Amino acid sequence: MEIMPKRPLIILTGPTAVGKTALSIDLAKAVNGEIISADSMQVYRGMDIGTAKISREEMKGVPHYLIDELDPQEEFNAVIFQRLCRQYMEKIYDKGKIPIIVGGTGFYIQAVLYDIQFISQETDSDYRKELQRLAHIQGNQALHDQLRQVDPQAAEEIHANNVKRVIRALEYYHETGHPISRHNREQRERQSPYHFRYYVLSLPRPVLYQRINERVDQMEKSGLLEEVRRLREQGCTRDLVSMQGLGYKELLDALEGKCTVSEALEKVKKETRHFAKRQFTWFRREKEVIWLEKEKFASEQELLAYCLTDLRREGIIGE
Numbered sequence: 042m043e044i045m046p047k048r049p050l051i052i053l054t055g056p057t058a059v060g061k062t063a064l065s066i067d068l069a070k071a072v073n074g075e076i077i078s079a080d081s082m083q084v085y086r087g088m089d090i091g092t093a094k095i096s097r098e099e100m101k102g103v104p105h106y107l108i109d110e111l112d113p114q115e116e117f118n119a120v121i122f123q124r125l126c127r128q129y130m131e132k133i134y135d136k137g138k139i140p141i142i143v144g145g146t147g148f149y150i151q152a153v154l155y156d157i158q159f160i161s162q163e164t165d166s167d168y169r170k171e172l173q174r175l176a177h178i179q180g181n182q183a184l185h186d187q188l189r190q191v192d193p194q195a196a197e198e199i200h201a202n203n204v205k206r207v208i209r210a211l212e213y214y215h216e217t218g219h220p221i222s223r224h225n226r227e228q229r230e231r232q233s234p235y236h237f238r239y240y241v242l243s244l245p246r247p248v249l250y251q252r253i254n255e256r257v258d259q260m261e262k263s264g265l266l267e268e269v270r271r272l273r274e275q276g277c278t279r280d281l282v283s284m285q286g287l288g289y290k291e292l293l294d295a296l297e298g299k300c301t302v303s304e305a306l307e308k309v310k311k312e313t314r315h316f317a318k319r320q321f322t323w324f325r326r327e328k329e330v331i332w333l334e335k336e337k338f339a340s341e342q343e344l345l346a347y348c349l350t351d352l353r354r355e356g357i358i359g360e
Contacts, residue, residue: 046236047233047234047236048134048235048236049139049235049236049357049358050130050140050142050154050235050236050237050238051068051072051074051139051140051141051142051237051238051240051352051357052141052142052143052150052154052238052240053065053068053141053142053143053240053242054079054142054143054144054145054147054150054239054240054241054242054324055145055241055242055243055320055324055333056145056242056243056249056316056317056320056321057093057145057253057313057316057317057320058093058249058253058256058313058317059242059243059244059249059252059335060242060244060252060335061143061144061145061242062095062099062143063341064242064344064345064348065141065143066099066100066101066103067341067345068141068345068348068349069103069141070101070103071345071349072139072141072352072357072358073137073138073139074103074133074138074139074140074141075103075104075105075106075133075136075139075140075141076103076104076105076106076140076141076142076143077105077106077107077126077129077130077133077140077141077142077143078105078106078107078108078143078144079107079126079142079143079145079146079149079150080092080107080144080145080146081117081146081149081286082283082286083095083107083108083109083144084107084108084110084111084117085109085111085112085113085115085117085283086109086110086111086112086113087112087113087268087271087272088113088268088272088283088286088289089268090260090263090264090265090268090288091260091265091268091269091286091287091289091292092286092288093256093260094108094109095108106126106129107122107125107126107129110125113272113275113277113281113283113284114276114277114281114283115283116282117283118205118282119148119149119152119157119159120152120159122146122149122152123149123152123153123157123159126142126149126153127153130153139357139358142154145320147320147323147324147327150239151228151327154233154235154237154239155228155231155232155233156231156233156234157228157231158228168212169208169212172184172208172211172212173204173208175187176204176207176208181201181202181204181207182201184201184204184207184208184211185199185207187211188207188210188211191211191214191220192210192214192220192221192222194220194222195220195221195222195225197322198222198319198322198323200316200319202285202290203285205282209221210222233329236355236356236357237329237357238331238351238352238355238357239327239329239330239331240330240331240348241324241327241330241331241332241333242333242335243321243332243333243334243335244334244335244336245336248336249317250314253310253313253314253317254310256313257288257306257309257310257313260288260309261306265288265292266292266295266296266302269289269292269293269296273293273296279293287309287312287313287316288309288313291305291306291308291309291312292305292306292309333347333348
């Protein structure tokens, strides 16, 4: 039986504010590609400033998918991303083009790249309610501390405020007696069905952290508070997945009088820096990645040229 060759796939990722957008557009134009966003927040309509969403002008005519496709009230997670991403990849392949997955949500990328099989366990609704009650009464950190006791690695990977994922990890341990991190590790050992190159952009920490601080300052000037206020007036509450995003939950606190706007923005900067640190940790653990240290390239053009040479050498694109 003839074995079908693997289809090409390009991934461009890295921590927040590292500069993925500009390179992704140049790369898409150079390789006849189209872009699928692997960002857990840019998928939401009306959430533009706090997500640093790419504008139509910045797209420069390159088709983008999973941008502005859901209302903030809708759920979005790795399972939904995997399903939609596969659909769009088929659409791009049918055009004779190359899909380029761009974004900083490593788990989403992993789900598609290695065709992760997600857990479909029957859940104990009483146990879930018990965990939800614990989070409500004692706070998210208490729930996260419970996870750290049974699965330290999962606790490192999941932020305390991501209550749904913390609960799912605890449920998995409750149901199976095994840590979910072990399941995830086993899934990562799967072979990819794609002929891929997985690029991770990086910058020195001090440079990246400065860019993060400047980005948050720019978000404030662009009207982030007004954006959060408008979403709140539209009925978006903090229990929505969308409103758990960085910049949104902190400014909701300010609108509710729990802190000042200045304090909220400083917290956004701090939490975003921590998020970037966790992203670095995630990508370092991934196999078969190519690190692109931006400070080693004299220009964006030189960086692009390096990628194109690498893609030709690996047979992802033609000469």
